[in-house]
Amino acid sequence: METVAEAATCEAHRRASRPRADALRNRERIVTAAREMFVEFGPDVPLDEVARRAGVGNATLYRNFPDRAALTHEVVLAVTCRTTDRAEEAAAAESDPFAALSRFVHAAAEERIGALCPMLSGGFDKDHPELLAERRRLEEAVEGLVRRAMSAGRMRTDIAVGDVLVALSQLTRPLPGIACPDIDRFTHRHLQLFLDGLQAPARSELPGSAATLEDLRRGH
Amino acid sequence: METVAEAATCEAHRRASRPRADALRNRERIVTAAREMFVEFGPDVPLDEVARRAGVGNATLYRNFPDRAALTHEVVLAVTCRTTDRAEEAAAAESDPFAALSRFVHAAAEERIGALCPMLSGGFDKDHPELLAERRRLEEAVEGLVRRAMSAGRMRTDIAVGDVLVALSQLTRPLPGIACPDIDRFTHRHLQLFLDGLQAPARSELPGSAATLEDLRRGH
Amino acid sequence: METVAEAATCEAHRRASRPRADALRNRERIVTAAREMFVEFGPDVPLDEVARRAGVGNATLYRNFPDRAALTHEVVLAVTCRTTDRAEEAAAAESDPFAALSRFVHAAAEERIGALCPMLSGGFDKDHPELLAERRRLEEAVEGLVRRAMSAGRMRTDIAVGDVLVALSQLTRPLPGIACPDIDRFTHRHLQLFLDGLQAPARSELPGSAATLEDLRRGH
Amino acid sequence: METVAEAATCEAHRRASRPRADALRNRERIVTAAREMFVEFGPDVPLDEVARRAGVGNATLYRNFPDRAALTHEVVLAVTCRTTDRAEEAAAAESDPFAALSRFVHAAAEERIGALCPMLSGGFDKDHPELLAERRRLEEAVEGLVRRAMSAGRMRTDIAVGDVLVALSQLTRPLPGIACPDIDRFTHRHLQLFLDGLQAPARSELPGSAATLEDLRRGH
DNA sequence: GATGAATGAGAATTCATTCAT
DNA sequence: CATGAATGAATTCTCATTCAT
Numbered sequence: 001m002e003t004v005a006e007a008a009t010c011e012a013h014r015r016a017s018r019p020r021a022d023a024l025r026n027r028e029r030i031v032t033a034a035r036e037m038f039v040e041f042g043p044d045v046p047l048d049e050v051a052r053r054a055g056v057g058n059a060t061l062y063r064n065f066p067d068r069a070a071l072t073h074e075v076v077l078a079v080t081c082r083t084t085d086r087a088e089e090a091a092a093a094e095s096d097p098f099a100a101l102s103r104f105v106h107a108a109a110e111e112r113i114g115a116l117c118p119m120l121s122g123g124f125d126k127d128h129p130e131l132l133a134e135r136r137r138l139e140e141a142v143e144g145l146v147r148r149a150m151s152a153g154r155m156r157t158d159i160a161v162g163d164v165l166v167a168l169s170q171l172t173r174p175l176p177g178i179a180c181p182d183i184d185r186f187t188h189r190h191l192q193l194f195l196d197g198l199q200a201p202a203r204s205e206l207p208g209s210a211a212t213l214e215d216l217r218r219g220h
Numbered sequence: 221m222e223t224v225a226e227a228a229t230c231e232a233h234r235r236a237s238r239p240r241a242d243a244l245r246n247r248e249r250i251v252t253a254a255r256e257m258f259v260e261f262g263p264d265v266p267l268d269e270v271a272r273r274a275g276v277g278n279a280t281l282y283r284n285f286p287d288r289a290a291l292t293h294e295v296v297l298a299v300t301c302r303t304t305d306r307a308e309e310a311a312a313a314e315s316d317p318f319a320a321l322s323r324f325v326h327a328a329a330e331e332r333i334g335a336l337c338p339m340l341s342g343g344f345d346k347d348h349p350e351l352l353a354e355r356r357r358l359e360e361a362v363e364g365l366v367r368r369a370m371s372a373g374r375m376r377t378d379i380a381v382g383d384v385l386v387a388l389s390q391l392t393r394p395l396p397g398i399a400c401p402d403i404d405r406f407t408h409r410h411l412q413l414f415l416d417g418l419q420a421p422a423r424s425e426l427p428g429s430a431a432t433l434e435d436l437r438r439g440h
Numbered sequence: 441m442e443t444v445a446e447a448a449t450c451e452a453h454r455r456a457s458r459p460r461a462d463a464l465r466n467r468e469r470i471v472t473a474a475r476e477m478f479v480e481f482g483p484d485v486p487l488d489e490v491a492r493r494a495g496v497g498n499a500t501l502y503r504n505f506p507d508r509a510a511l512t513h514e515v516v517l518a519v520t521c522r523t524t525d526r527a528e529e530a531a532a533a534e535s536d537p538f539a540a541l542s543r544f545v546h547a548a549a550e551e552r553i554g555a556l557c558p559m560l561s562g563g564f565d566k567d568h569p570e571l572l573a574e575r576r577r578l579e580e581a582v583e584g585l586v587r588r589a590m591s592a593g594r595m596r597t598d599i600a601v602g603d604v605l606v607a608l609s610q611l612t613r614p615l616p617g618i619a620c621p622d623i624d625r626f627t628h629r630h631l632q633l634f635l636d637g638l639q640a641p642a643r644s645e646l647p648g649s650a651a652t653l654e655d656l657r658r659g660h
Numbered sequence: 661m662e663t664v665a666e667a668a669t670c671e672a673h674r675r676a677s678r679p680r681a682d683a684l685r686n687r688e689r690i691v692t693a694a695r696e697m698f699v700e701f702g703p704d705v706p707l708d709e710v711a712r713r714a715g716v717g718n719a720t721l722y723r724n725f726p727d728r729a730a731l732t733h734e735v736v737l738a739v740t741c742r743t744t745d746r747a748e749e750a751a752a753a754e755s756d757p758f759a760a761l762s763r764f765v766h767a768a769a770e771e772r773i774g775a776l777c778p779m780l781s782g783g784f785d786k787d788h789p790e791l792l793a794e795r796r797r798l799e800e801a802v803e804g805l806v807r808r809a810m811s812a813g814r815m816r817t818d819i820a821v822g823d824v825l826v827a828l829s830q831l832t833r834p835l836p837g838i839a840c841p842d843i844d845r846f847t848h849r850h851l852q853l854f855l856d857g858l859q860a861p862a863r864s865e866l867p868g869s870a871a872t873l874e875d876l877r878r879g880h
Numbered sequence: 881g882a883t884g885a886a887t888g889a890g891a892a893t894t895c896a897t898t899c900a901t
Numbered sequence: 902c903a904t905g906a907a908t909g910a911a912t913t914c915t916c917a918t919t920c921a922t
Contacts (some may be wrong), residue, residue, distance in 0.1 A: 002910060022921085023885060043339070044264065057887040062914065118338075121262070121397030159413070167410045171390050185428035190387045192426050193379070195434035197417020206412050208405035243902075266895060277904040282897070462900085463906060482781070484704065486891060497908040502893065558778075559819070561837035563701070599853070607850045610831050616781045626869035630827045632866050637857020646852050648845035683881070706916060717883040722918070 005090050029054040034075050039115045042176045042192030043072060043123075069124035073131070076119055080134045083111045088143035089161060097148040102195050105146055105168055109187055113165075139165070149198075156202045168192060247284050249274040254295050259335045262396045263292065263343075289344035293351065296339055300354045303331045307361035317368040317373060318415055322415050324365055329407055333385075334392030359385070369418075376422045387414060445512035467504050469494040474515050479555045482616045483512060483563075509564035513571070516559055520574045523551045537588040538595060542635050544585055545608055549627055553605075554612030579605070589638075596642045607634060687724050689714040694735050699775045702836045703732065703783075729784035733791065736779055740794045743771045747801035751808075758814040761805045762855050765828055769847055773825075774832030799825070809858075816862045827854060 033054035037045045047068060051058040067072040080187040090104035120126065142161050171190050177185065253274035257265045267288060271278040285291040310324035361382050369375040369415065393412050395403065473494035477485045487508060491498040505511040530544035560566065582601050589595040611630050615623065693714035697705045707728060711718040725731040752763035780786065802821050809815040831850050835843065 026885085042338075047914090058913090059888075059915080060304055062887055063885070067914075106918075116374040117393070117395060118262075120395060163406075163410065163413070166406060167391065167413065170393060170410070171387065173337070173390055173393060175337060175340060182428070186383075186386060189426050189428040190383065190390070192424055193383070193387065193417055194414065196376075196420060197413055200416060200420030203416040203419055204412055206409050208402070208409040245904090267897090268895075278896095279898085279904055280902080283902075287896090288896070303912095466906085482778075487893090488891075498892090499894080499909075500907055503906070507893075557833070557835060558702075560835060589850040602859040603846075603850065605852070606846060607831065607853065608831060611827065611852070613830055613833060614778070615777060618780060622868070626823075626826060629866050629868040630823065630830070631825070632864055633827065633857055634854065636860060637853055639863050640856060640860030643856040643859055644852055646849050648842070686882090707918090708916075718917095719884075719919085720882055723881075726918090728917070 026054070026056055026060060030056065030061050030064055030071070031074050031078055034071050035078060035112070035115070038072075038075055038119065039112045039174045040176060043115075043119045043121070047071070072124040073128060074118055076116060076124070077131060077134055079111060079113060079116055080131070080138055083108050083113050084134065084138040084141050086111055087138065088146060091141070091145055091148075096197075097145075097152040098199065101149045101155070101198075104142070105164075105191050106188055108168055109172040109184075109191055112174065114169045114171065115174055115181045117169050117173050145163060156200065157197050158202055158206055159198065164198075246274070246276050246280055250276065250281050250284060250291070251294050254291055255332070256300060257336070258295060258339065259332045259394045259397060260299055262394075263339045265336075265339065267291070279424055292339055292344040293348060296336060296344070297351060297354055299331060299333060299336055300351070300358055303328050303333050304354065304358040304361050306331055307358065307365060311361070311368075317365075317372040318419065321365045321369045321375070321418075324362070325384075325411050325415060326408055328388055329404075329411055330390040332392065332394065334389050335394055337389050337393050375418050376420065378426055379418065384418075388397055453464050466500060469510070470496065470504055471514050471518055475518060475552070475555075478512075478515060478559065479552045480616060482614075483559045487511070488529070494621070512559055512564040513568060514520050516556060517571060517574055519551060519556055520578055523548050523553050524574065524578040526551055527578065527585060531581070531585055531588075535652050537585075537592040538639065541585045541589045541595070541638075544582070545604075545631050545635060546628055547556070548608055549612040549624075549631055552612065552614065554609045555614055557609050557613050577598055593640050597638065598642055598646055599638065599646045601622070604638075615644060686714070686720055690716065690721050690724060690731070691734050691738055694731050695738060695772070695775075698735060699772050699834045700836060702834075703775075703779045703781065707731070730785040732779055733788060736776060736784070737791060737794055739771060739773060740791070740798055743768050743773050744794065744798040744801050745772055747798065747805060751801070751805055757805075757808040757812040758859065761809045761815070761858075764802070764805055765851050765855060766848055767825075768828055769832040769844075769851055770796050772832065772834065774829050775834055777829050777833050815858050816860065818862055818866055819858065822842055824858075839872065 030050065034050050037050050037053060047061055048058045051061040052070075054061070061071070065074065086107040087104045090100045090107060094100035094103050125131075139161055142165060146155070146159070146161055146164060150157050168191070171194060172187055250270065254270050257270055257273060267281060268278045270291070271281040275280070281291070285294065306327040307324045310320045310327060314320035314323050345351075359381050362384060366375070366379070366381055366384060370377050388411070391414060392407055446615060470490065474490050477490050477493060481489075485504055487501055488498045490511075491501040494501070501511070505514065526547040527544045530540045530547060534540035534543050565571075579601055582605060586595070586599070586601055590597050607632070611634060689712065694705075694710045695711055697713060707721060708718045710731075714721070721731070725734065745763050746767040750760045750767060754760035754763050785791075799821050802824060806815070806819070806821055806824060810817050824865040828851070831854060833846055
């Protein structure tokens with residue numbers, strides 16, 4: 001369920017130096033475990049549990065990520081990165097502009113982009129250059145999708161990338177403790193509803209100005 | 221900002237016995253503080269902090285609510301209750317069926333219905349009769365709103381109450397740590413987008429079956 | 441062995457409010473235990489051990505002293521304070537000026553003034569106003585003793601208060617792990633040697649300038 | 661500042677077998693780093709830090725010294741050894757008996773003999789034959805210095821070698837965390853004061869019996 | 881022989897919950 | 902009743918020591 005197209009471009013941050021094969025494996029496993037558990041139990045899971053799930057001692061986790069902030073940083077980076085990859089993939093795979101956007105939206109849900117929301121609570125530097133850059137890349141990719149859909153007259157035009165990303169994120173936020181296996185069904189259902197809404201002509205003037213991701217980032 | 225129409229009908233659960241005026245006051249203040257802080261910091265805030273904000277000693281909190289579960293229960297009850305009140309209020313206030321639904325949706329956001337999501341994580345009995353009953357009352361009220369809007373041909377018909385409530389909840393989930401004062405603006409913006417989507421004719425077949433609130437409740 | 445003249449003036453910092461008799465007792469006991477154990481095992485003893493020796497749960501310790509720094513602060517304050525009391529007591533008790541100084545020096549050893557040295561390593565704010573004030577009080581008291589001895593022609597005159605206090609502190613530093621019961625004997629022996637040296641006429645020009653306590657305090 | 665006369669005689673413990681040139685270099689560097697860091701941060705510095713400062717991997721440290729005790733042992737040995745060398749050097753270099761003692765005392769400070777005190781806390785075998793022997797050598801050397809000074813009538817006669825060594829050690833104990841660059845100035849100042857006191861005729865009967873180093877060693 | 885990585889045991893600190901005034 | 906204080910059970914993080922390359 002997890003290893004869909006294990007990211008294309010986002011290998012960027014794999015450090016050049018390749019000191020040890022198994023060490024890298026461990027690092028990967030920790031990040032993966034963390035990503036899963038952040039989704040499943042929220043971003044406050046005991047790090048010892050993460051280590052256990054990753055199959056390493058807790059100290060190994062701490063060697064790789066000096067504190068929770070560092071791990072969170074890495075997970076946020078990974079999710080953002082994989083989501084961006086999905087956006088680019090969608091753009092390439094679908095010729096129809098709105099189909100591309102749709103494909104991306106559903107794919108982003110699978111990448112659990114919504115898991116980022118509860119992480120923004122803090123505990124790590126949201127403005128770290130590495131994150132900033134990745135976020136920018138994501139926004140550009142989605143910007144492309146949105147613009148194409150608009151140009152093709154397939155989508156209402158009073159909406160900004162940030163609106164899409166924020167709504168998308170909220171709608172796909174994990175519900176820790178809800179084990180209901182069909183939860184994904186619902187999520188995709190609501191996303192589809194959201195997408196349908198985007199295609200409809202504007203019925204009302206949306207309140208507020210078009211939201212960008214920066215608006216949220218600036219929080220606090 | 222908090223005391224809009226301090227609930228009408230939902231006084232039901234005020235225990236019949238009226239032991240002391242100030243005792244009741246305390247209880248009220250604790251629930252209010254908890255509701256606010258659950259929204260602001262998530263459902264894991266230290267209970268001592270809640271007590272402090274309520275202006276009572278921690279032991280007083282524990283006298284009223286033996287454990288965190290009991291307090292969570294009460295807050296969930298209160299939010300549900302107030303939201304139901306808002307639904308009934310909306311039905312009464314607006315003659316136009318879809319306007320009524322819209323009014324309710326935006327009002328529910330103000331009641332922070334989204335704050336319920338992170339509470340479902342567990343730690344309290346989601347199937348407590350009292351909650352069940354209140355949830356039913358909410359569903360009935362919203363059911364009414366939805367049905368009227370559908371009957372008037374103002375809204376696509378492949379949607380269930382649960383869909384509305386879940387999407388609505390997700391879209392209004394608080395973002396603890398995000399102090400951005402305009403966050404509410406965005407929320408209402410996205411809700412409006414959602415409402416616009418509801419009004420549009422069905423563009424696609426929504427995946428999955430119509431969700432009810434029970435689907436979520438059954439989680440775990 | 442500990443309760444020699446349980447301090448005269450230094451009750452100053454017993455907070456005015458007297459919220460609970462036993463709570464105060466606990467606080468006292470924690471500080472006492474900490475003072476003893478800092479002397480016996482150095483300033484890095486596990487706080488849980490301190491709590492155990494004080495006969496309270498660890499959390500009680502943390503309630504009174506949010507972190508190690510706070511406890512260290514209190515102990516430093518207490519030792520300084522008690523030492524000052526000893527200085528004033530010595531001045532009052534002995535008519536002979538040098539006898540007064542001698543009495544103070546040996547008394548300071550009993551107060552374990554030397555235990556302050558390893559605490560200066562850091563981990564707490566050495567320049568906290570409360571400490572500054574108390575240190576000043578100590579210096580003034582000792583200044584008085586020294587000046588009187590000098591005026592009476594009983595002591596070489598190229599020495600500053602700080603010299604006395606620093607040498608005194610070093611000579612009385614505890615030797616954690618050394619359980620030798622006669623260790624105090626040795627200490628007093630060396631102090632006496634030091635005192636004898638003070639009385640002798642200057643034989644050599646002492647290198648460096650007269651040290652003040654501030655010189656040490658300023659250490660980064 | 662560190663490499664004054666990099667030890668003369670005390671090469672004794674360089675193991676006869678000469679397995680590798682660089683291996684020996686490493687061992688040397690580790691001991692040096694440890695000596696410096698014990699002085700600067702106390703005897704509890706993380707061994708990984710010592711390894712880093714020595715420029716080797718931590719495992720190399722552990723190959724040479726199976727545990728902290730072994731490293732401490734070696735450092736104690738080294739300091740004792742170097743100090744003894746200084747004593748013998750002083751005896752040879754100065755014709756005046758008291759000048760020789762003085763020279764030794766100030767030289768011992770430079771060798772950081774005081775750093776031994778906090779190491780006695782334990783964690784290694786203080787009675788290891790190798791240490792015992794080296795300590796005896798030190799005592800004999802200093803004994804010589806003291807006896808000559810006494811015979812020449814240059815020094816009060818109620819003092820034992822142990823008194824000198826203990827007072828000297830205490831007065832030169834490092835103050836970890838005190839970065840004050842003039843700290844050495846003060847130290848030498850107080851040592852001079854101490855030396856002046858030794859030259860003066862006995863003013864008082866020193867309490868306790870003449871201390872020997874064994875008295876301290878026997879501690880615990 | 882040397883190294884970086886892994887590990888478990890331990891220490892500081894927090895928090896839900898219980899107790900004594 | 903109401904309160905501040907006490908407590909033990911987590912949780913985060915560190916470090917001495919061992920292991921795999």
